[in-house]
Amino acid sequence: MSATDSLLATPSIANIRTGGVTQIFASRANAKLGRVVSAGALAGLALPVLLLVLWETVVKLGGVAAHQLPPPSALVSTAWELAASGSLFRHTWVSTLRVLAGFLIGATLALLVGSLVALVRPVERLVDPTFQGLRAVPSLAWVPLLLLWFGIDETPKLVLIAIGTFFPVYLATFSGLGNVDRKLVEVGRQAGLSRNALLWRILLPAALPGIFTGLRAALSLGWMFLVAAELIASTQGLGYLLSDGRETGRVDFVFIAILSLALLGKLSDSILRALEHRVLAWRDVANLQEAQA
Protein backbone atom coordinates (compact mmCIF):
# COMPACT_ATOMS: atom_id res chain seq x y z
CA MET A 1 0.00 0.00 0.00
CA SER A 2 2.94 2.29 0.66
CA ALA A 3 3.82 2.18 -3.04
CA THR A 4 0.34 3.46 -3.84
CA ASP A 5 0.64 6.20 -1.29
CA SER A 6 3.92 7.53 -2.63
CA LEU A 7 2.42 7.45 -6.12
CA LEU A 8 -0.47 9.50 -4.88
CA ALA A 9 1.79 12.00 -3.19
CA THR A 10 3.37 13.12 -6.47
CA PRO A 11 1.25 15.74 -8.21
CA SER A 12 -0.53 14.25 -11.13
CA ILE A 13 -0.33 15.91 -14.50
CA ALA A 14 -3.16 15.19 -16.80
CA ASN A 15 -2.97 16.36 -20.36
CA ILE A 16 -6.50 16.98 -21.30
CA ARG A 17 -7.28 17.33 -24.92
CA THR A 18 -10.19 19.47 -25.81
CA GLY A 19 -11.33 20.34 -29.30
CA GLY A 20 -7.83 19.95 -30.70
CA VAL A 21 -6.39 22.31 -28.12
CA THR A 22 -4.07 20.65 -25.68
CA GLN A 23 -4.15 22.13 -22.26
CA ILE A 24 -1.92 21.17 -19.44
CA PHE A 25 -3.69 21.03 -16.18
CA ALA A 26 -2.34 20.21 -12.78
CA SER A 27 -3.97 19.70 -9.41
CA ARG A 28 -1.07 21.31 -7.59
CA ALA A 29 1.16 24.07 -8.84
CA ASN A 30 4.87 23.41 -8.88
CA ALA A 31 7.88 24.95 -10.53
CA LYS A 32 8.41 22.23 -13.12
CA LEU A 33 4.80 22.44 -14.11
CA GLY A 34 5.04 26.20 -14.48
CA ARG A 35 7.80 25.77 -17.04
CA VAL A 36 5.77 23.19 -18.95
CA VAL A 37 2.75 25.49 -19.06
CA SER A 38 4.65 28.54 -20.24
CA ALA A 39 6.52 26.51 -22.86
CA GLY A 40 3.15 25.25 -24.11
CA ALA A 41 1.70 28.77 -24.16
CA LEU A 42 4.73 30.11 -26.06
CA ALA A 43 4.43 27.37 -28.66
CA GLY A 44 0.80 28.33 -29.18
CA LEU A 45 1.69 32.01 -29.59
CA ALA A 46 4.45 31.50 -32.15
CA LEU A 47 2.19 31.01 -35.14
CA PRO A 48 -0.10 34.03 -34.57
CA VAL A 49 2.93 36.31 -33.99
CA LEU A 50 4.58 35.09 -37.18
CA LEU A 51 1.35 35.65 -39.12
CA LEU A 52 1.01 39.21 -37.72
CA VAL A 53 4.54 40.10 -38.76
CA LEU A 54 3.97 38.65 -42.22
CA TRP A 55 0.65 40.50 -42.52
CA GLU A 56 2.14 43.87 -41.55
CA THR A 57 5.04 43.40 -43.99
CA VAL A 58 2.88 42.38 -46.93
CA VAL A 59 0.49 45.33 -46.48
CA LYS A 60 3.33 47.83 -45.90
CA LEU A 61 5.11 46.62 -49.04
CA GLY A 62 1.90 47.28 -51.00
CA GLY A 63 1.03 43.67 -51.74
CA VAL A 64 -2.55 44.29 -50.61
CA ALA A 65 -4.53 47.54 -50.52
CA ALA A 66 -4.69 48.90 -46.95
CA HIS A 67 -8.40 49.80 -47.26
CA GLN A 68 -9.17 46.14 -47.91
CA LEU A 69 -6.74 44.64 -45.42
CA PRO A 70 -5.57 47.19 -42.86
CA PRO A 71 -2.18 46.32 -41.32
CA PRO A 72 -2.09 45.23 -37.66
CA SER A 73 -0.64 48.60 -36.66
CA ALA A 74 -3.70 50.39 -38.11
CA LEU A 75 -5.99 47.97 -36.33
CA VAL A 76 -4.28 48.73 -33.05
CA SER A 77 -4.90 52.46 -33.46
CA THR A 78 -8.54 51.88 -34.47
CA ALA A 79 -9.00 49.64 -31.46
CA TRP A 80 -7.44 52.35 -29.31
CA GLU A 81 -9.87 54.99 -30.68
CA LEU A 82 -12.89 52.72 -30.21
CA ALA A 83 -11.74 51.87 -26.72
CA ALA A 84 -11.09 55.49 -25.79
CA SER A 85 -14.55 56.59 -26.93
CA GLY A 86 -16.03 53.80 -24.81
CA SER A 87 -17.91 52.30 -27.71
CA LEU A 88 -15.79 49.13 -27.94
CA PHE A 89 -16.48 48.42 -24.30
CA ARG A 90 -20.19 49.16 -24.75
CA HIS A 91 -20.55 46.83 -27.77
CA THR A 92 -18.60 44.09 -26.01
CA TRP A 93 -20.60 44.44 -22.82
CA VAL A 94 -23.97 44.39 -24.58
CA SER A 95 -23.02 41.31 -26.62
CA THR A 96 -21.62 39.49 -23.60
CA LEU A 97 -24.77 40.13 -21.58
CA ARG A 98 -26.94 38.89 -24.43
CA VAL A 99 -24.97 35.67 -24.82
CA LEU A 100 -24.89 35.09 -21.07
CA ALA A 101 -28.62 35.67 -20.62
CA GLY A 102 -29.59 33.57 -23.65
CA PHE A 103 -27.18 30.82 -22.64
CA LEU A 104 -28.47 30.71 -19.07
CA ILE A 105 -32.10 30.56 -20.20
CA GLY A 106 -31.44 27.97 -22.91
CA ALA A 107 -29.14 25.76 -20.84
CA THR A 108 -31.37 25.79 -17.75
CA LEU A 109 -34.45 24.86 -19.77
CA ALA A 110 -32.46 22.17 -21.56
CA LEU A 111 -31.28 20.64 -18.28
CA LEU A 112 -34.83 20.54 -16.95
CA VAL A 113 -36.45 19.25 -20.13
CA GLY A 114 -33.59 16.85 -20.89
CA SER A 115 -33.85 15.30 -17.42
CA LEU A 116 -37.60 15.00 -17.69
CA VAL A 117 -37.46 13.43 -21.14
CA ALA A 118 -34.70 11.00 -20.13
CA LEU A 119 -36.40 9.87 -16.93
CA VAL A 120 -40.05 9.68 -17.89
CA ARG A 121 -40.67 7.24 -20.71
CA PRO A 122 -44.08 8.64 -21.85
CA VAL A 123 -42.60 12.16 -22.04
CA GLU A 124 -39.75 10.84 -24.17
CA ARG A 125 -42.13 9.25 -26.64
CA LEU A 126 -44.20 12.40 -26.70
CA VAL A 127 -41.62 15.13 -27.19
CA ASP A 128 -38.29 13.69 -28.31
CA PRO A 129 -39.23 13.25 -32.00
CA THR A 130 -40.45 16.86 -32.08
CA PHE A 131 -37.21 18.13 -30.55
CA GLN A 132 -35.17 16.13 -33.03
CA GLY A 133 -37.16 17.79 -35.82
CA LEU A 134 -36.80 21.30 -34.40
CA ARG A 135 -33.09 20.73 -33.91
CA ALA A 136 -32.73 20.19 -37.65
CA VAL A 137 -33.97 23.73 -38.41
CA PRO A 138 -30.98 25.94 -39.32
CA SER A 139 -30.61 28.72 -36.79
CA LEU A 140 -31.09 31.61 -39.17
CA ALA A 141 -34.46 30.26 -40.28
CA TRP A 142 -35.86 31.34 -36.91
CA VAL A 143 -34.84 34.98 -37.32
CA PRO A 144 -37.73 36.29 -39.46
CA LEU A 145 -40.25 34.53 -37.25
CA LEU A 146 -38.73 35.92 -34.08
CA LEU A 147 -38.64 39.43 -35.54
CA LEU A 148 -42.30 39.19 -36.52
CA TRP A 149 -43.30 37.91 -33.13
CA PHE A 150 -41.11 39.92 -30.79
CA GLY A 151 -40.19 43.09 -32.69
CA ILE A 152 -36.58 44.18 -32.91
CA ASP A 153 -35.55 44.82 -29.32
CA GLU A 154 -33.83 42.44 -26.89
CA THR A 155 -36.43 39.66 -26.80
CA PRO A 156 -35.87 38.10 -30.25
CA LYS A 157 -32.10 38.08 -29.72
CA LEU A 158 -32.34 36.36 -26.36
CA VAL A 159 -34.86 33.86 -27.70
CA LEU A 160 -32.64 33.06 -30.68
CA ILE A 161 -29.59 32.50 -28.48
CA ALA A 162 -31.67 30.46 -26.04
CA ILE A 163 -32.92 28.26 -28.88
CA GLY A 164 -29.40 27.79 -30.17
CA THR A 165 -27.97 26.85 -26.78
CA PHE A 166 -30.94 24.68 -25.83
CA PHE A 167 -30.34 21.80 -28.22
CA PRO A 168 -26.73 20.82 -27.48
CA VAL A 169 -27.43 20.88 -23.74
CA TYR A 170 -30.72 19.02 -24.17
CA LEU A 171 -29.00 16.33 -26.22
CA ALA A 172 -26.08 16.00 -23.80
CA THR A 173 -28.39 15.79 -20.76
CA PHE A 174 -30.73 13.33 -22.42
CA SER A 175 -28.03 10.98 -23.65
CA GLY A 176 -25.83 11.47 -20.58
CA LEU A 177 -28.63 10.37 -18.25
CA GLY A 178 -29.45 7.45 -20.53
CA ASN A 179 -25.88 6.15 -20.41
CA VAL A 180 -25.30 6.04 -16.66
CA ASP A 181 -23.66 2.79 -15.52
CA ARG A 182 -26.30 0.35 -14.29
CA LYS A 183 -23.93 -0.79 -11.56
CA LEU A 184 -23.90 2.61 -9.89
CA VAL A 185 -27.67 2.95 -10.18
CA GLU A 186 -28.02 -0.40 -8.42
CA VAL A 187 -26.00 0.90 -5.49
CA GLY A 188 -28.60 3.63 -5.15
CA ARG A 189 -31.53 1.26 -5.50
CA GLN A 190 -29.99 -1.04 -2.91
CA ALA A 191 -29.59 1.88 -0.52
CA GLY A 192 -33.29 2.63 -0.99
CA LEU A 193 -32.90 5.99 -2.71
CA SER A 194 -36.04 7.73 -3.90
CA ARG A 195 -36.38 8.64 -7.60
CA ASN A 196 -35.48 12.19 -6.74
CA ALA A 197 -32.41 11.24 -4.74
CA LEU A 198 -31.35 8.84 -7.48
CA LEU A 199 -31.46 11.71 -9.97
CA TRP A 200 -29.53 14.18 -7.83
CA ARG A 201 -27.07 11.85 -6.19
CA ILE A 202 -26.24 9.40 -8.98
CA LEU A 203 -27.68 10.15 -12.40
CA LEU A 204 -26.81 13.84 -12.72
CA PRO A 205 -23.26 13.59 -11.32
CA ALA A 206 -22.59 10.59 -13.56
CA ALA A 207 -23.94 12.48 -16.59
CA LEU A 208 -22.01 15.64 -15.75
CA PRO A 209 -18.97 15.05 -18.01
CA GLY A 210 -21.27 14.74 -21.03
CA ILE A 211 -23.35 17.70 -19.91
CA PHE A 212 -20.23 19.86 -19.71
CA THR A 213 -19.32 18.96 -23.27
CA GLY A 214 -22.83 20.03 -24.25
CA LEU A 215 -22.53 23.30 -22.33
CA ARG A 216 -19.30 24.18 -24.08
CA ALA A 217 -20.73 23.40 -27.49
CA ALA A 218 -23.77 25.48 -26.57
CA LEU A 219 -21.75 28.48 -25.47
CA SER A 220 -19.85 28.68 -28.73
CA LEU A 221 -23.13 28.33 -30.62
CA GLY A 222 -24.44 31.14 -28.43
CA TRP A 223 -21.83 33.51 -29.87
CA MET A 224 -22.72 32.41 -33.37
CA PHE A 225 -26.40 33.06 -32.86
CA LEU A 226 -25.62 36.39 -31.22
CA VAL A 227 -23.86 37.58 -34.37
CA ALA A 228 -26.75 36.35 -36.49
CA ALA A 229 -29.22 38.30 -34.37
CA GLU A 230 -27.14 41.46 -34.14
CA LEU A 231 -26.24 41.55 -37.83
CA ILE A 232 -29.88 41.68 -38.77
CA ALA A 233 -31.40 44.07 -36.30
CA SER A 234 -29.53 45.96 -33.63
CA THR A 235 -27.98 49.29 -32.75
CA GLN A 236 -25.46 47.95 -30.28
CA GLY A 237 -23.17 44.97 -29.92
CA LEU A 238 -20.30 43.44 -31.85
CA GLY A 239 -22.64 42.21 -34.58
CA TYR A 240 -23.77 45.82 -35.05
CA LEU A 241 -20.12 46.90 -35.27
CA LEU A 242 -19.70 44.31 -38.04
CA SER A 243 -22.64 45.56 -40.10
CA ASP A 244 -21.78 49.20 -39.36
CA GLY A 245 -18.25 48.58 -40.65
CA ARG A 246 -19.61 47.00 -43.80
CA GLU A 247 -22.10 49.82 -44.49
CA THR A 248 -19.60 52.63 -43.88
CA GLY A 249 -16.72 50.88 -45.61
CA ARG A 250 -14.66 50.62 -42.39
CA VAL A 251 -12.83 47.31 -42.84
CA ASP A 252 -10.91 48.06 -39.63
CA PHE A 253 -14.19 48.06 -37.64
CA VAL A 254 -15.01 44.68 -39.12
CA PHE A 255 -11.62 43.34 -38.13
CA ILE A 256 -11.88 44.70 -34.60
CA ALA A 257 -15.31 43.10 -34.20
CA ILE A 258 -14.03 39.76 -35.49
CA LEU A 259 -11.03 39.86 -33.17
CA SER A 260 -13.21 40.80 -30.19
CA LEU A 261 -15.55 37.91 -30.95
CA ALA A 262 -12.60 35.54 -31.20
CA LEU A 263 -11.24 36.73 -27.86
CA LEU A 264 -14.61 36.62 -26.12
CA GLY A 265 -15.39 33.18 -27.49
CA LYS A 266 -12.06 31.85 -26.35
CA LEU A 267 -12.30 33.57 -22.97
CA SER A 268 -15.78 32.30 -22.21
CA ASP A 269 -14.81 28.78 -23.26
CA SER A 270 -11.71 28.94 -21.05
CA ILE A 271 -13.83 29.94 -18.08
CA LEU A 272 -16.21 27.07 -18.69
CA ARG A 273 -13.31 24.69 -19.17
CA ALA A 274 -11.65 25.79 -15.94
CA LEU A 275 -14.96 25.19 -14.19
CA GLU A 276 -15.16 21.79 -15.85
CA HIS A 277 -11.70 20.84 -14.60
CA ARG A 278 -12.62 21.89 -11.10
CA VAL A 279 -15.98 20.16 -11.00
CA LEU A 280 -14.80 17.02 -12.80
CA ALA A 281 -11.48 16.59 -10.99
CA TRP A 282 -12.66 13.12 -10.01
CA ARG A 283 -12.60 11.83 -13.58
CA ASP A 284 -10.19 9.01 -14.30
CA VAL A 285 -9.27 9.84 -17.88
CA ALA A 286 -6.54 8.46 -20.07
CA ASN A 287 -3.63 10.67 -21.03
CA LEU A 288 -3.89 10.47 -24.82
CA GLN A 289 -0.55 12.15 -25.43
CA GLU A 290 1.28 9.58 -23.34
CA ALA A 291 -0.79 6.72 -24.68
CA GLN A 292 0.36 7.54 -28.21
CA ALA A 293 4.01 7.92 -27.26
Next chain:
Amino acid sequence: MTGALLAVKLKEKRHGARTVLRDIAFEVGPSEIVALLGTSGCGKSTLLRTIAGLDTQYTGEIRHDAGRTGFVFQEPRLMPWLSVADNVGFPLGHAQGGHPRVAALLEEVGLSHAANYFPKQLSGGMAQRAAIARALVSQPDLLLLDEPFSALDVLTKGRLHRLVRDLIQRHRIGAVFVTHDPDEALALSTRVLVMPSEPGPFLERLDVDGAGTDSERLALRERILSALAAHGESVPC
Protein backbone atom coordinates in the same frame (compact mmCIF):
# COMPACT_ATOMS: atom_id res chain seq x y z
CA MET B 1 -36.20 -22.08 12.28
CA THR B 2 -38.19 -19.23 13.70
CA GLY B 3 -36.98 -15.68 14.00
CA ALA B 4 -35.00 -15.95 10.75
CA LEU B 5 -33.82 -12.69 9.23
CA LEU B 6 -34.01 -14.17 5.77
CA ALA B 7 -35.90 -17.13 4.39
CA VAL B 8 -35.23 -18.11 0.78
CA LYS B 9 -37.38 -20.62 -1.10
CA LEU B 10 -36.43 -20.03 -4.70
CA LYS B 11 -38.09 -22.27 -7.30
CA GLU B 12 -36.49 -20.88 -10.40
CA LYS B 13 -34.51 -17.85 -11.50
CA ARG B 14 -33.73 -17.28 -15.18
CA HIS B 15 -31.58 -14.95 -17.20
CA GLY B 16 -33.57 -14.72 -20.39
CA ALA B 17 -34.30 -18.26 -21.55
CA ARG B 18 -31.57 -19.82 -19.39
CA THR B 19 -32.28 -21.11 -15.92
CA VAL B 20 -29.53 -20.02 -13.56
CA LEU B 21 -30.94 -21.11 -10.17
CA ARG B 22 -33.37 -23.88 -9.25
CA ASP B 23 -34.73 -25.19 -5.93
CA ILE B 24 -32.55 -23.09 -3.68
CA ALA B 25 -33.73 -22.98 -0.06
CA PHE B 26 -32.07 -21.74 3.11
CA GLU B 27 -32.57 -19.48 6.10
CA VAL B 28 -30.33 -17.05 7.90
CA GLY B 29 -30.84 -16.18 11.53
CA PRO B 30 -29.26 -13.54 13.78
CA SER B 31 -25.50 -14.00 14.32
CA GLU B 32 -25.39 -16.54 11.50
CA ILE B 33 -22.87 -16.27 8.70
CA VAL B 34 -23.73 -18.37 5.69
CA ALA B 35 -21.02 -18.98 3.12
CA LEU B 36 -22.10 -19.65 -0.47
CA LEU B 37 -19.49 -21.68 -2.25
CA GLY B 38 -19.51 -22.67 -5.87
CA THR B 39 -17.65 -22.67 -9.14
CA SER B 40 -17.48 -19.48 -11.15
CA GLY B 41 -20.65 -18.82 -13.15
CA CYS B 42 -22.86 -21.11 -11.05
CA GLY B 43 -25.13 -18.24 -10.04
CA LYS B 44 -23.79 -16.98 -6.71
CA SER B 45 -24.00 -13.30 -7.64
CA THR B 46 -27.40 -13.84 -9.18
CA LEU B 47 -28.64 -15.42 -5.93
CA LEU B 48 -27.42 -12.48 -3.82
CA ARG B 49 -28.90 -9.96 -6.25
CA THR B 50 -32.22 -11.75 -6.18
CA ILE B 51 -32.21 -11.78 -2.37
CA ALA B 52 -31.41 -8.04 -2.36
CA GLY B 53 -34.34 -7.35 -4.68
CA LEU B 54 -32.17 -6.12 -7.55
CA ASP B 55 -33.38 -8.97 -9.79
CA THR B 56 -37.12 -9.25 -9.44
CA GLN B 57 -38.01 -11.91 -12.02
CA TYR B 58 -38.14 -15.24 -10.21
CA THR B 59 -40.55 -17.84 -8.93
CA GLY B 60 -40.63 -18.87 -5.31
CA GLU B 61 -40.53 -16.85 -2.16
CA ILE B 62 -37.93 -14.67 -0.47
CA ARG B 63 -38.90 -13.38 2.94
CA HIS B 64 -36.99 -10.63 4.71
CA ASP B 65 -37.44 -9.88 8.34
CA ALA B 66 -34.42 -7.64 8.37
CA GLY B 67 -34.93 -3.91 8.59
CA ARG B 68 -31.91 -2.76 6.63
CA THR B 69 -29.74 -4.71 4.26
CA GLY B 70 -26.12 -3.93 3.49
CA PHE B 71 -24.71 -5.12 0.17
CA VAL B 72 -21.10 -5.48 -0.90
CA PHE B 73 -21.07 -5.94 -4.67
CA GLN B 74 -18.51 -8.09 -6.44
CA GLU B 75 -16.93 -4.87 -7.77
CA PRO B 76 -16.42 -1.91 -5.37
CA ARG B 77 -18.91 0.30 -7.28
CA LEU B 78 -17.84 3.52 -5.58
CA MET B 79 -19.23 6.78 -6.95
CA PRO B 80 -16.22 8.20 -8.81
CA TRP B 81 -17.25 11.80 -8.05
CA LEU B 82 -17.40 11.32 -4.26
CA SER B 83 -14.48 11.20 -1.84
CA VAL B 84 -13.89 7.95 0.01
CA ALA B 85 -15.56 9.39 3.12
CA ASP B 86 -18.64 10.56 1.18
CA ASN B 87 -18.80 7.17 -0.53
CA VAL B 88 -18.80 5.38 2.80
CA GLY B 89 -21.47 7.77 4.07
CA PHE B 90 -23.51 7.44 0.86
CA PRO B 91 -26.33 5.27 2.33
CA LEU B 92 -26.79 7.83 5.13
CA GLY B 93 -27.57 10.67 2.73
CA HIS B 94 -25.96 13.42 0.73
CA ALA B 95 -22.49 14.57 1.88
CA GLN B 96 -22.42 12.42 5.00
CA GLY B 97 -18.65 11.94 4.89
CA GLY B 98 -18.36 13.80 8.19
CA HIS B 99 -20.68 11.44 10.07
CA PRO B 100 -18.94 9.98 13.15
CA ARG B 101 -19.78 6.43 12.09
CA VAL B 102 -17.99 7.05 8.78
CA ALA B 103 -14.82 8.06 10.57
CA ALA B 104 -15.03 5.04 12.86
CA LEU B 105 -15.50 2.62 9.96
CA LEU B 106 -12.70 4.20 7.92
CA GLU B 107 -10.49 3.63 10.94
CA GLU B 108 -11.58 0.00 11.18
CA VAL B 109 -10.91 -0.77 7.52
CA GLY B 110 -7.64 1.16 7.62
CA LEU B 111 -8.61 3.97 5.28
CA SER B 112 -8.51 7.00 7.59
CA HIS B 113 -5.56 8.43 5.67
CA ALA B 114 -7.49 8.11 2.39
CA ALA B 115 -10.75 9.72 3.54
CA ASN B 116 -10.39 12.58 1.06
CA TYR B 117 -9.16 10.54 -1.90
CA PHE B 118 -11.26 10.06 -4.99
CA PRO B 119 -11.90 6.42 -5.96
CA LYS B 120 -9.50 6.78 -8.91
CA GLN B 121 -6.69 7.18 -6.36
CA LEU B 122 -7.40 3.85 -4.65
CA SER B 123 -5.87 0.44 -5.22
CA GLY B 124 -8.26 -2.46 -5.78
CA GLY B 125 -8.00 -3.58 -2.17
CA MET B 126 -8.55 -0.07 -0.81
CA ALA B 127 -11.66 0.34 -2.97
CA GLN B 128 -12.99 -2.97 -1.74
CA ARG B 129 -12.45 -1.96 1.88
CA ALA B 130 -14.32 1.29 1.24
CA ALA B 131 -17.18 -0.73 -0.24
CA ILE B 132 -17.28 -2.94 2.86
CA ALA B 133 -17.36 0.14 5.11
CA ARG B 134 -20.23 1.56 3.00
CA ALA B 135 -22.24 -1.63 3.49
CA LEU B 136 -21.80 -1.42 7.25
CA VAL B 137 -22.49 2.28 7.75
CA SER B 138 -26.28 2.06 7.82
CA GLN B 139 -26.05 -0.55 10.63
CA PRO B 140 -27.82 -3.28 8.66
CA ASP B 141 -29.53 -6.30 10.17
CA LEU B 142 -28.61 -8.42 7.16
CA LEU B 143 -25.35 -8.29 5.24
CA LEU B 144 -24.98 -9.64 1.71
CA LEU B 145 -21.38 -9.85 0.57
CA ASP B 146 -20.32 -10.93 -2.93
CA GLU B 147 -16.68 -12.07 -2.79
CA PRO B 148 -15.86 -9.08 -0.58
CA PHE B 149 -12.36 -10.15 0.36
CA SER B 150 -11.07 -11.38 -2.99
CA ALA B 151 -8.80 -8.42 -3.77
CA LEU B 152 -7.18 -8.24 -0.33
CA ASP B 153 -3.82 -9.39 0.96
CA VAL B 154 -3.70 -12.06 3.65
CA LEU B 155 -3.14 -9.64 6.55
CA THR B 156 -5.91 -7.23 5.60
CA LYS B 157 -8.19 -10.14 4.86
CA GLY B 158 -7.63 -11.53 8.35
CA ARG B 159 -8.32 -8.16 9.93
CA LEU B 160 -11.53 -7.65 7.97
CA HIS B 161 -12.67 -11.20 8.76
CA ARG B 162 -12.37 -10.37 12.44
CA LEU B 163 -14.10 -7.01 11.98
CA VAL B 164 -17.06 -8.48 10.10
CA ARG B 165 -17.41 -11.48 12.41
CA ASP B 166 -17.21 -9.24 15.44
CA LEU B 167 -19.84 -6.82 14.13
CA ILE B 168 -22.13 -9.69 13.18
CA GLN B 169 -21.94 -11.25 16.61
CA ARG B 170 -22.17 -8.01 18.56
CA HIS B 171 -25.17 -6.66 16.68
CA ARG B 172 -26.76 -10.05 16.00
CA ILE B 173 -26.65 -9.40 12.26
CA GLY B 174 -27.23 -12.16 9.74
CA ALA B 175 -24.89 -12.50 6.78
CA VAL B 176 -24.65 -14.30 3.48
CA PHE B 177 -21.28 -14.15 1.83
CA VAL B 178 -20.04 -15.53 -1.43
CA THR B 179 -16.59 -16.99 -1.77
CA HIS B 180 -14.76 -19.49 -3.92
CA ASP B 181 -12.21 -20.19 -1.20
CA PRO B 182 -13.08 -23.18 1.08
CA ASP B 183 -10.61 -22.01 3.72
CA GLU B 184 -12.19 -18.58 3.89
CA ALA B 185 -15.63 -20.16 4.12
CA LEU B 186 -14.48 -22.26 7.05
CA ALA B 187 -12.70 -19.40 8.76
CA LEU B 188 -15.59 -16.97 8.66
CA SER B 189 -18.91 -18.77 8.41
CA THR B 190 -21.17 -20.66 10.72
CA ARG B 191 -22.60 -22.66 7.82
CA VAL B 192 -21.32 -23.55 4.35
CA LEU B 193 -23.65 -24.11 1.41
CA VAL B 194 -22.10 -25.60 -1.72
CA MET B 195 -23.85 -24.69 -4.96
CA PRO B 196 -23.91 -27.04 -7.96
CA SER B 197 -22.46 -25.82 -11.26
CA GLU B 198 -25.71 -26.76 -13.01
CA PRO B 199 -28.97 -25.27 -11.64
CA GLY B 200 -30.22 -27.34 -8.72
CA PRO B 201 -30.36 -27.59 -4.94
CA PHE B 202 -27.26 -27.19 -2.74
CA LEU B 203 -24.77 -30.05 -2.97
CA GLU B 204 -23.76 -29.76 0.68
CA ARG B 205 -24.89 -28.00 3.83
CA LEU B 206 -22.23 -28.05 6.49
CA ASP B 207 -22.45 -26.61 9.98
CA VAL B 208 -19.07 -25.18 10.76
CA ASP B 209 -19.81 -23.87 14.23
CA GLY B 210 -19.28 -27.15 16.03
CA ALA B 211 -16.00 -27.90 14.27
CA GLY B 212 -13.54 -26.89 16.94
CA THR B 213 -10.54 -29.07 16.32
CA ASP B 214 -8.18 -28.99 13.39
CA SER B 215 -9.04 -32.50 12.33
CA GLU B 216 -12.75 -31.65 12.28
CA ARG B 217 -12.00 -28.66 10.08
CA LEU B 218 -9.85 -30.74 7.77
CA ALA B 219 -12.68 -33.21 7.39
CA LEU B 220 -15.11 -30.40 6.51
CA ARG B 221 -12.62 -29.01 4.01
CA GLU B 222 -12.41 -32.42 2.34
CA ARG B 223 -16.19 -32.64 2.08
CA ILE B 224 -16.40 -29.17 0.52
CA LEU B 225 -13.71 -29.97 -2.03
CA SER B 226 -15.24 -33.27 -3.03
CA ALA B 227 -18.67 -31.62 -3.34
CA LEU B 228 -17.19 -28.92 -5.59
CA ALA B 229 -15.42 -31.58 -7.65
CA ALA B 230 -18.66 -33.54 -8.08
CA HIS B 231 -19.60 -31.05 -10.82
CA GLY B 232 -23.31 -30.78 -10.90
CA GLU B 233 -24.17 -34.33 -9.85
CA SER B 234 -26.92 -33.29 -7.53
CA VAL B 235 -26.60 -34.80 -4.07
CA PRO B 236 -29.84 -35.08 -2.09
CA CYS B 237 -29.84 -32.86 0.92
